Amino acid sequence: QGKFYEGAPRTYLYNPDVEVCFKDTAQYKKDGPYTIGFSNAGLGDSWRVVMLHSVQTAAARNKDKISKLIITDAGHDDAKQVADIQDLVSRGVDLLIVSANTQQALDPAVSQAMDAGIPVVMMDRRVASDNFVTFVTASDAMMGRLFAQWIAEKLGGKGNVIMLAGQAGSSPSENREKPAREVFAQYPGIKVLETVYSDWSPVKGKQVMQAMISKYGKDINAVWSAHGLQTPGSIEAFIDAGYKDGEIPIHTTADVNGPLQLAIKHKVPMLEVGYPPAMGGISVDVALQVLAGAPVPCIYTINSQIAVSEGDNTPSITTDLRLTDLVVPDGAADMLITGGMGQDYDPKTYSVDYPQ
């Protein structure tokens, strides 16, 4: 296990600033047990499911302090999430955990709750203003940058990249693409042939990559993929186009088992940077600190696991963690490898007795 990073947040330890922002939460101190509301943006993919289960697990672990955890799900609809938050406030929660569907749209609703004296802990996705107590997250921008940096270094500063983004106009995709482009821009020899959108779907990912391969063929040296959801589609497209093992361009990925399985099997150099769903559980711990009146960091950035295929460390991205350490060889293609939920965890059968 030693290869996994389990220390304190690197963003705290390695932070060059003398003063790191901490928030005083004395005003929110309250006697338990608490009613906590969790307004979730929505489910729909495994990442969000594991994140939700992580919240529930943490609540179960803290049964003595939490009398009730109310979970709402907005189905990825801003208006519904605003309504959900209002409903939760109406139901008299002591604290809100919010994973905001979009940064801007939820801002007024979150501010409203804060103004009403209910502390809000943001998780995974924040709102635009700083009008919350703290934000538990990993970094989209860091993922995008690391992916790009690794590709640039692997290609020796020279080569052609296809950027396989998520959905045009969706913020997680934008927040990874933009920093990545900045990195690529520093390498004159790196050319981004095209940015194509997968809508986070493996099917669409494969369709667009097939078109790209028809168009550019062997000119493609690397695929910058914004997440693991679409990466398998891309690798499949290369396999179908007749690329032999070892010929497939380098790829990036996140979180999902399938790409690692394919990369190992077909010898695709790959970088994996996780966006850990365990932040769900951490947000509950942070919430309890807030209600206990303990100071918390303004932004609580948790660590991503970083793994590469064998022999593919680069000067900037060096890690002991290998794809083979993370992969679950017989696991389902879309299972999460960064869940932190333990060995026997299976989202389908998962159930935990949390206070509800």
Add this chain to the structure above:
Amino acid sequence: MLKLSNISKSFPGVRALSGIDLEIRAGEIHALVGENGAGKSTMIKIVAGAYQPDSGDIEYDGARLHNITPASAKKAGIHVIYQEFVLFPHLTVAENIYIGHERRGKLGLVDHRQTRRDAAELLKRLGVEIDPDQLVTDLTVADQQMVEIAKALVHKVKLLILDEPTAVISGREADLLFARLKALRQEGVAIVYVSHRLEEIFQIADRVTVFKDGERVTTADISSVDRNKLISLMVGRDLKDIFPPKRARADTGKVVLKAENVTVNGRVRNASIELRAGEITGLAGMVGAGRTELAMGIFGGLPMSSGTVTIDGQPISHMTPAVAIAKGIGFVTEDRKSQGLAMQLDVAANVTAASLIEITRNGLIDHGAEDAIAHQEIAKYKIACRGPATPVATMSGGNQQKVIVARWARTNPRVLILDEPTRGVDVGAKTEIYKIMNELALQGMAILMISSELPEIIGMSDRVVVMREGVVSGELTGAGINEQAIMSLATQHMAA
């Protein structure tokens, strides 16, 4: 008043009108007659702006009209009562009457109360009792026609065109209509009147124009022609007898179908009727008497709340159209547009719809056989169309009717029910249909013919059953079948 010169109009594959010249005068009732598909409705639609002519001039009220649209025609005082009604089923009677001419009060807002009051007044003037607040969809067809007529009286019309207005009304309503038309003529309105009922034309028209194959054959004063002349002009040959000679009445005719104490929808009560092999039974009555409901009940198209139907002495416990067809009953419905035809489909598919087995080979439909049958029926009934692949929606009303008759005759049923089989059908085709009915009867088929045209009932029936207000009021045979007898049974309460 209205002058058409050299009007032509083609549809894909059909020349509907070629070089029509026609003059309509103010203060006359001008009858327009011709076979099905002769182009009467097309010409009317051109005058009304529903179709654009391919060529020709239209002069109206001394000025040339260009690019007529329905809206501009209305503005110019042209009002048309179309062969297919133009009513909005889910608006009320009053709203329908005043649609486009809403009664308006302050601020130009629609004044519903005034609308209702005026509509009631108007309907009363027409002599019909219709609640102006009812939705049109709840009205009988005859009442719908009266609403259509009322619409024509709402505002000052200069030219009133009626396309087969009496197809669904008869007797009293028709008389009311004629009285109205005559009054309008007095006021100087020009009236164009299309009908296949020649008696009416002699009753009210001043002049008559005959169309044939999209051309105007002649225009004449009504006094200068007689019935036979008119028919021969329309048909292009002499039609001596419209009705075939009556067959010797098959007294021994076996009862094929027997309906007893049938109650349907509460609109038909305890009606009983017998149909015999080789016999044509006429079902007469005023519109709304419940004839269609009775027939539908027998056929299984409407649920019977009580009563029994026996075929060949065998009672049928639960009648549905499928059972009825399996037992050899055919049904030519009265409303071809909403009940009879699948308008999108072509002639071939509509003709073979009831006899799919005939064209099924090895479980698959044989398109060749289907086309052959369609060609055969098109020729047999002289259906004017471009061929088997013509969508029925593009055909004239009478020809659509022939398609349905052909469909059912094809199945060779033991009992054939025909509900207004010649509605909107020209004399030539009528004769054909009569001939066919006669032949079928001779072959031993039992035929039930519902009709609102007394001459037809009298001319064709071996036996006449008369209905009045949902009950069977009497039965006539032989010499007893005459106009007075039928009318008195159909309208007893009025006569008494």
Add this chain to the structure above:
Amino acid sequence: MAKQSPLSTFVKRNRGLVVVIVLLFALLIFGSFISDRFRTTSNILNVFEQSSGLALVSLGQTLAILTGGIDMSVGSMISLLSLLTSGLMNGDPAMILPVTAGIILLGCMIGAINGIGIVMLRIHPLIVTLGMGAVLQGIALLYSLGPAGKAPPGFKFLAYGKVLGLPVSALFVIALFILVALFLRYARLGRYIYAVGDDQAGARLMGLPRSGVIIFVYTVSGFCCALMAIYLVSRFGVGQPYTGVNYTLASITPVVVGGTLLAGGRGGVMGTLFGAYLISLINNVLNFMDVSTHYQLIAQGLIVIAAVSIYVEKRKRI
């Protein structure tokens, strides 16, 4: 002719409205048994406020559906217009008036283009507006791939402001609905909307301005989308490229729940308004009952079906 009493005629012809109102009250009573907090004024006001936006989009949708059409471009239209609203205002209070006016105008224009397309191309409105929706979504993304600009300070008032303790937005929406309801009943154009929906071809033959009616209803739908876009920018503080995406299908539910038939010609806007209230209230009650999302979805489907089955006039089977 047996005359029916005016009340029974009203009930018969406005079944949708009556049923929806009855259901609304039933649900209110049911909800207050579930939780004390449900009964609070603030909760009820929340529901009231939450439904404004949905009701607004559904208003235009109702008119389109009354003519027998449907507007599948509302989602993209809202997204594009909301982006433009916040992008152009960009925090500058001086821009509020000109931009609001401009956006409303633009919404009307886009709606009119929908209507003209339907009239000229003679294609089913579903297809025209679907295509238009894609075009508008593309334009929205061309304008900005992310949230654009921001709402000026004070702009929040539209969405969150209250007069006499009642949300302004909700009051405005009610007023607008009443206006449109009166329009449908008392303006000639309003009557023609029903006529066109009842019988398109007939409307033409009667010389009614059929094309005008169609262009008009889609223009109104565009107008409503513009108002919705402005409202969302006020509510969320910014416009985003996918802000409206859920409203395309969502806007149809209140219409049909409120008793307007998808076939056109029958129904009305007041049913839609209460339909929107009902749907928001259902969400609220389900939240209070702690029903998980999965089952909320199932419940939603069942409710649509149940509501619609109530109004269906059993067709006269021949």
Add this chain to the structure above:
Amino acid sequence: MTDATDIKTGGEGRSSGFRHILSNYGIHIFLVLLVAVSGIVSPAFLSANNISNMLLQVAPLGIVVIGQAFVIILRGLDLSVASVMATAAVIATGFSGVNSDMPMIIAISLAIGAGTGLVNGLLVTKRDVSPFLATLATMIMLQGFRFAYTQGAPSGNVPPLFRVVGAETFYGIPYNLMLLAVLAVIFGILLARSRFGREVYITGGNPTTARLLGINADRVIVSGYVISGVLAAIAGLVLSGYVGIVDNWVGRGFELDSIVAAVMGGIALSGGRGTIVGGLIGAAILIVVFNAVLMFGMPVQLQIIIKGLVIVLAAAFYVRRSV
């Protein structure tokens, strides 16, 4: 009388002429033009590789369109197809993902499709719910069931056989295309040549007429929805084989794409008209447009805009200019 018939039935009526060709084959011409123009603008578009890609991609949509054709000809609309696809795929892969599970997997998937179709059909016929709403409601409910079953996290592996059918080719011809061809022929014959098919057209053309002809119109309509549901389930399995990964949204967008394809292919939403071949050509147009704009290297925004324009233009191009 006689000559009237001759004049009007003469020449078989199947008028030739440009307008006729345009109105009957407009969509075929449109597809050919589209391919030609795309090939000229981007030669890579016509490369064997790319054509094979497009053929591979057309099958799942095509299969859905076949079912959609039945439903639309019956005056309906099926918005639940994408939800059926995803549910069938998710549940199918919930098994261990070995070929021996195949019969079970296929049976369950088809049952899901058939069951959904049955519910849709019964709602439309017995409850008179409009098809748009009935299928919208089942779409939402199915999504709820799917989430309740998977807890939102689908898992399991796609059986190898699906991978073969979904993604592999036989001398450049994708197996899934062969499957599409087989289904198209079977259902094409069913629609165009069988008694049932004729009943579909008659019922779609005029349900009242159908009833009076003794056709069990309700049963025909329900069958149409069941066919659509079953084909959607098959398409879901094929699509799951295409990438070998199943998420909750397999088939997203297929509901509208399949309707659009059908309408572009001349299947009128008013019912009673249209053919399977037309629908498939509509599907091909959508796939070609999607691929072509990628090959042109257009920004994603323009891709979306062009798709919208093609939908409208193709439909307008085809539409019969009747009076």
